[in-house]
Amino acid sequence: MAEKITTRSADYSQWYIDLVRSAKLADYSDVRGCMVIRPNGYAIWEKMQTALDRMFKETGHVNAYFPLFIPESFIAKEAEHIEGFAPECAVVTHGGGEELAEKLYVRPTSETIIWSSYKKWIQSYRDLPILINQWANVVRWEMRTRLFLRTTEFLWQEGHTAHATPEESQEEVVRMINVYKTFAENYMALPVIIGKKTDSEKFAGAVDTWCIEAMMQDSKALQAGTSHNLGQNFAKAFDCQFQTRDGKLDYVWATSWGVSTRLIGALIMAHSDDRGLVLPPKLATRQVVIIPILKGDKAAVCEKAHAISRTLSANGIPAFVDDSEQNSPGWKFAEYELQGIPLRIELGPRDIQNGTCIVARRDTLEKTELALDDTLSVSISEILNAIQQNLFDRALEFRNEHTFEASSYSEFREMVENGFVIAHWDGTAETEAKIKEETKATIRVLPEEPDYISRYAMHEAGTCIYSGNPAAQKAVFAKAY
Amino acid sequence: MAEKITTRSADYSQWYIDLVRSAKLADYSDVRGCMVIRPNGYAIWEKMQTALDRMFKETGHVNAYFPLFIPESFIAKEAEHIEGFAPECAVVTHGGGEELAEKLYVRPTSETIIWSSYKKWIQSYRDLPILINQWANVVRWEMRTRLFLRTTEFLWQEGHTAHATPEESQEEVVRMINVYKTFAENYMALPVIIGKKTDSEKFAGAVDTWCIEAMMQDSKALQAGTSHNLGQNFAKAFDCQFQTRDGKLDYVWATSWGVSTRLIGALIMAHSDDRGLVLPPKLATRQVVIIPILKGDKAAVCEKAHAISRTLSANGIPAFVDDSEQNSPGWKFAEYELQGIPLRIELGPRDIQNGTCIVARRDTLEKTELALDDTLSVSISEILNAIQQNLFDRALEFRNEHTFEASSYSEFREMVENGFVIAHWDGTAETEAKIKEETKATIRVLPEEPDYISRYAMHEAGTCIYSGNPAAQKAVFAKAY
Ligand SMILES: [Zn+2]
Ligand SMILES: [Zn+2]
Numbered sequence: 001m002a003e004k005i006t007t008r009s010a011d012y013s014q015w016y017i018d019l020v021r022s023a024k025l026a027d028y029s030d031v032r033g034c035m036v037i038r039p040n041g042y043a044i045w046e047k048m049q050t051a052l053d054r055m056f057k058e059t060g061h062v063n064a065y066f067p068l069f070i071p072e073s074f075i076a077k078e079a080e081h082i083e084g085f086a087p088e089c090a091v092v093t094h095g096g097g098e099e100l101a102e103k104l105y106v107r108p109t110s111e112t113i114i115w116s117s118y119k120k121w122i123q124s125y126r127d128l129p130i131l132i133n134q135w136a137n138v139v140r141w142e143m144r145t146r147l148f149l150r151t152t153e154f155l156w157q158e159g160h161t162a163h164a165t166p167e168e169s170q171e172e173v174v175r176m177i178n179v180y181k182t183f184a185e186n187y188m189a190l191p192v193i194i195g196k197k198t199d200s201e202k203f204a205g206a207v208d209t210w211c212i213e214a215m216m217q218d219s220k221a222l223q224a225g226t227s228h229n230l231g232q233n234f235a236k237a238f239d240c241q242f243q244t245r246d247g248k249l250d251y252v253w254a255t256s257w258g259v260s261t262r263l264i265g266a267l268i269m270a271h272s273d274d275r276g277l278v279l280p281p282k283l284a285t286r287q288v289v290i291i292p293i294l295k296g297d298k299a300a301v302c303e304k305a306h307a308i309s310r311t312l313s314a315n316g317i318p319a320f321v322d323d324s325e326q327n328s329p330g331w332k333f334a335e336y337e338l339q340g341i342p343l344r345i346e347l348g349p350r351d352i353q354n355g356t357c358i359v360a361r362r363d364t365l366e367k368t369e370l371a372l373d374d375t376l377s378v379s380i381s382e383i384l385n386a387i388q389q390n391l392f393d394r395a396l397e398f399r400n401e402h403t404f405e406a407s408s409y410s411e412f413r414e415m416v417e418n419g420f421v422i423a424h425w426d427g428t429a430e431t432e433a434k435i436k437e438e439t440k441a442t443i444r445v446l447p448e449e450p451d452y453i454s455r456y457a458m459h460e461a462g463t464c465i466y467s468g469n470p471a472a473q474k475a476v477f478a479k480a481y
Numbered sequence: 482m483a484e485k486i487t488t489r490s491a492d493y494s495q496w497y498i499d500l501v502r503s504a505k506l507a508d509y510s511d512v513r514g515c516m517v518i519r520p521n522g523y524a525i526w527e528k529m530q531t532a533l534d535r536m537f538k539e540t541g542h543v544n545a546y547f548p549l550f551i552p553e554s555f556i557a558k559e560a561e562h563i564e565g566f567a568p569e570c571a572v573v574t575h576g577g578g579e580e581l582a583e584k585l586y587v588r589p590t591s592e593t594i595i596w597s598s599y600k601k602w603i604q605s606y607r608d609l610p611i612l613i614n615q616w617a618n619v620v621r622w623e624m625r626t627r628l629f630l631r632t633t634e635f636l637w638q639e640g641h642t643a644h645a646t647p648e649e650s651q652e653e654v655v656r657m658i659n660v661y662k663t664f665a666e667n668y669m670a671l672p673v674i675i676g677k678k679t680d681s682e683k684f685a686g687a688v689d690t691w692c693i694e695a696m697m698q699d700s701k702a703l704q705a706g707t708s709h710n711l712g713q714n715f716a717k718a719f720d721c722q723f724q725t726r727d728g729k730l731d732y733v734w735a736t737s738w739g740v741s742t743r744l745i746g747a748l749i750m751a752h753s754d755d756r757g758l759v760l761p762p763k764l765a766t767r768q769v770v771i772i773p774i775l776k777g778d779k780a781a782v783c784e785k786a787h788a789i790s791r792t793l794s795a796n797g798i799p800a801f802v803d804d805s806e807q808n809s810p811g812w813k814f815a816e817y818e819l820q821g822i823p824l825r826i827e828l829g830p831r832d833i834q835n836g837t838c839i840v841a842r843r844d845t846l847e848k849t850e851l852a853l854d855d856t857l858s859v860s861i862s863e864i865l866n867a868i869q870q871n872l873f874d875r876a877l878e879f880r881n882e883h884t885f886e887a888s889s890y891s892e893f894r895e896m897v898e899n900g901f902v903i904a905h906w907d908g909t910a911e912t913e914a915k916i917k918e919e920t921k922a923t924i925r926v927l928p929e930e931p932d933y934i935s936r937y938a939m940h941e942a943g944t945c946i947y948s949g950n951p952a953a954q955k956a957v958f959a960k961a962y
Pocket of ligand 2: 928929
C-alpha cells in the first residue's frame with residue numbers, strides 16, 4: 001500500500017499532495033511544471049468529459065479541433081489579450097531543423113487562432129450562430145505549480161461561439177455558466193455560486209467574465225469554471241464582419257467558456273479525507289468493491305462475490321471483486337478507501353449462511369447489513385444516491401458555516417482567514433487591490449443568483465468596508481487557489 | 482451549396498482536396514502545415530475514438546496523459562529514435578518570457594517521456610504489465626502536407642505497454658495490430674493486410690514494426706496503423722530494470738502502437754465518389770436524413786417526417802429531418818450526398834397516402850420503396866447493414882483486382898502503376914532502395930496473414946525481381962501515401 005498521508009489538520013497542503021500521489025492520481029513529470037495524469041486520475045477526467053460533452057451537445061454544440069500553435073502576430077491582435085497571455089507562453093522558435101520566420105506560441109487559449117478561421121466561415125447572418133467546443137491541451141508557463149490546480153500544461157475544453165446579436169451572445173454566456181453549475185452540483189456534488197468577476201479579475205480580452213466559485217475544505221475559494229462575454233473584441237481584432245438580416249454590416253458577437261483538469265483538484269479538496277480520496281458515485285468508474293473474507297470454503301465465497309458483482313454491473317452499478325490472496329482484507333479496505341471507491345461490500349462465509357453482507361460507505365465510513373436477495377441492487381443504488389446527496393449537503397453546510405458578513409475592516413481581516421466574507425465594496429479597483437495587498441483576499445464573485453443575492457442582501461447599498469465610501473453593492477471576498 | 486468537386490478521373494488529388502473542403506471536413510489554417518478539423522470531420526473522429534477506446538478497454542488498457550514537452554536530453558537517449566525524429570520536431574526555446582536552459586521538443590511521439598515515468602513506477606514483476614493508452618496531439622514538421630493524411634500537427638492515440646517477458650510483449654504487439662484490423666474492417670469497411678515492415682520502413686527505435694496496409698481508390702497504398710515491438714531498447718535507454726519472478730534483474734520489454742486522424746483521410750479515399758463523402762453507417766453520427774417534399778398539406782408531411790425520425794432514433798438509428806423551405810429538395814439531396822449521410826428518405830403527400838416512402842442509398846445511389854408501417858425501422862436497419870457490408874466487399878474486390886504478381890522487372894514497373902505488386906525480394910535494403918529510386922514503389926508489407934500468404938505463395942522461394950539473386954520470400958510493393 002501507499003505511504004501514509006499527512007492529516008488535513010496537520011498540513012492541508014501536504015495532505016493534498018500526499019493524497020494525489022498515494023492514490024496514484026497524478027505525478028510531477030521530469031518536465032518543469034508539467035504533470036503526468038495517471039490512470040486513476042484520468043478515469044475521473046473521462047467521467048467528467050462524458051457528462052460535460054453530453055450537456056454541450058444537448059445545448060446545440062459540436063466539437064472541432066484547431067491548431068496547437070498560434071502565430072505571434074495573431075496573439076498580438078487583441079491588445080488586452082496579448083498583455084495578459086504573452087508573458088506566460090511557451091514559444092516555438094525552430095521547426096524542421098530551421099529557425100522560423102515567425103514565432104509560434106503554444107496555445108494558452110484559442111480565441112485568436114479560432115477567430116482567424118471564423119473570419120473565413122462567416123459572411124452572413126445565415127452562417128450564425130457557430131456553436132463549437134474543443135477538447136484540448138493548453139500551456140501557461142507557471143512558476144509555482146500544484147498538481148491539477150496549477151500546472152504549465154493542462155487539459156480542458158474551450159467553447160467558442162459566434163452570434164448575430166449581443167442578446168444572443170449574452171444568453172449563451174449565461175446558458176453555459178449554468179451548464180457548469182449543473183455539472184458541478186449534480187456530478188461533482190460541489191455547491192457553487194454563479195456570478196461575475198470584477199474588471200481586475202476578468203479574462204484578458206473579455207467584456208465580462210462569469211464564473212462559478214466553490215469553497216474547499218480549508219475554506220479557501222476555487223474558481224471552477226468561467227464563461228466570457230467577449231463582445232465584439234475578437235471580431236474587431238480579426239476584422240470579422242457579417243451581413244445582418246436587414247442588410248447592414250456588423251461585427252460578430254462572441255463568447256468563450258471553459259473548465260479544466262483543475263476540477264479534479266477541486267473535487268479532491270472538497271470531499272476527500274485523511275484516509276484518501278472520496279469520489280461522488282457519479283464520477284466513479286468503479287462504484288462498488290466486493291471483498292470476500294477468505295475463510296472456510298473459499299471457492300464458495302469467491303463465487304458468491306463474483307455473482308453479486310455481475311448482478312450489480314448488470315443493473316448499471318459498476319462493481320468489481322478483489323479476491324487476491326496476496327493482501328489481507330484490512331489492507332484492501334485501506335487501499336480502496338484511499339482510491340475513493342464509494343461503497344465496499346464485505347462478504348464472509350458466515351454472511352452467506354445468514355443471507356446478508358456488510359456494506360461500508362466511503363463518505364461516512366458507516367457500515368450497514370444488507371440482505372443478499374433480489375433487493376440488493378436497489379438497496380445499493382439507494383445508498384449510492386444517498387452518498388451523492390450527502391457529499392453535496394455536507395459541502396453546502398460547510399460553505400454556509402464558513403460564510404461571514406463583515407461590518408468592519410478589522411472583523412473582515414479576521415473572518416477572511418476562515419472563509420468567504422461578504423462585505424460592501426465601493427466598486428473601485430483601487431480598494432480591491434489594497435485589500436488584496438493587506439489580506440491576500442480577492443473579490444471572488446459578484447453573485448448573480450437571486451437566492452444568494454437576497455440571502456446576503458448583496459444589492460443593498462451601504463458603506464465600503466475598506467474605504468468608507470458609498471457602496472452600491474456587496475461582494476464575496478476570499479483567499480483563493 | 483458547396484463549390485463543384487473535381488471528378489476522380491480528372492484529377493484524383495484535386496478531387497480529394499475539393500471533397501474535404503466542400504463537405505467541411507477540414508481546412509488549412511493560417512499556421513503552416515496545420516489543419517482545422519471542422520465539426521463534420523471531427524464527428525467522424527469521435528465515432529472512431531469511441532469504438533477504438535472501447536476495444537482498448539476490452540483488451541485491458543487504461544488511459545492516461547503525459548506531457549506535451551520532451552526535454553532534448555530524453556529524445557537523445559535512444560540513438561535511432563533521435564536520428565529519426567529530431568529533424569522533424571518543433572522546438573520550444575522560450576517559456577514564461579525567458580530562454581530555457583534545456584530545449585523542449587513538442588512530442589512527435591511519446592516513448593521517451595513515458596519511459597521516464599515508467600522507470601519510476603516499475604521495480605518488480607508485480608508492477609507489470611503496464612497497459613496504458615493516451616489520446617493526444619503530436620507534431621511532426623512536414624514540408625509537403627495534405628489534409629488528414631500528412632499535417633504538421635495531428636491527433637492520435639498511442640498505446641505504450643511494459644511487460645516482464647518478450648513473449649508477453651510480442652503477444653501484445655500482435656493483439657493490437659489485430660484490434661486495428663478489426664476496427665478497419667468492421668467499422669471503416671476497409672480491408673487491410675496485417676504484416677511486418679522491412680527494416681528501412683520500421684519505426685525509429687523499434688525491433689519490429691507491424692502494420693495494417695490498405696488500398697485507396699487510385700490503387701495506392703496507405704499505412705493505416707502500426708504496432709511496434711520495442712524490445713528492451715527504451716528500457717535500456719532509460720535504465721528501467723525490474724526484479725523478475727525468480728529474483729533476477731532484467732530490462733523491461735516494451736510495445737507501442739497507434740492510429741491517427743490520418744484514418745479519416747483513408748476512409749474518404751477508400752469509399753467516396755464524385756458526389757462527395759461516402760460514410761460507412763457505423764461511423765456516421767447521422768445515419769438517415771428525411772426530406773419532406775413540401776407540397777399540398779405541408780404541415781402533415783412535416784409531422785409525418787418528424788414522427789418517422791423519432792421512431793428511427795428510438796430504434797437506435799440516428800435520423801434527422803431537413804424541412805427548411807429555404808432550399809429545394811434537389812439542393813438537399815446533393816448537400817446530404819456531399820456530406821455522406823448513408824440513407825435518404827424522401828417523403829411526399831402522395832407517399833403518405835400510399836403508405837410508402839422512397840429510400841435512397843448513398844453507396845449505390847439506388848432507390849427503393851418501403852412501407853410506412855411497423856417494419857420500417859427493421860427494413861432501414863437492414864439496408865444500413867447492407868451498405869456497411871457492400872462498402873467492404875467493394876473495396877476488397879477492388880484490392881483483389883488491383884493486386885498483381887510480377888515475374889519480371891519490366892512487368893513489375895508497369896503493374897506498380899496500377900496497384901499492389903507481389904514479387905520476390907532478395908531481402909536486402911539495397912534492392913529495396915533501388916526499386917524505390919526507379920519506380921517510387923516501396924515494400925509496403927511482408928504479410929503475416931495465413932490466407933494472404935497462401936493465396937500469393939508469399940513464402941515460396943525464388944529469384945529476386947530486381948537483382949536476380951535468390952529470394953526466400955515475396956513482398957508486397959506499391960506506391961504509397
Ligand atoms: Zn446583479
Ligand atoms: Zn512469415
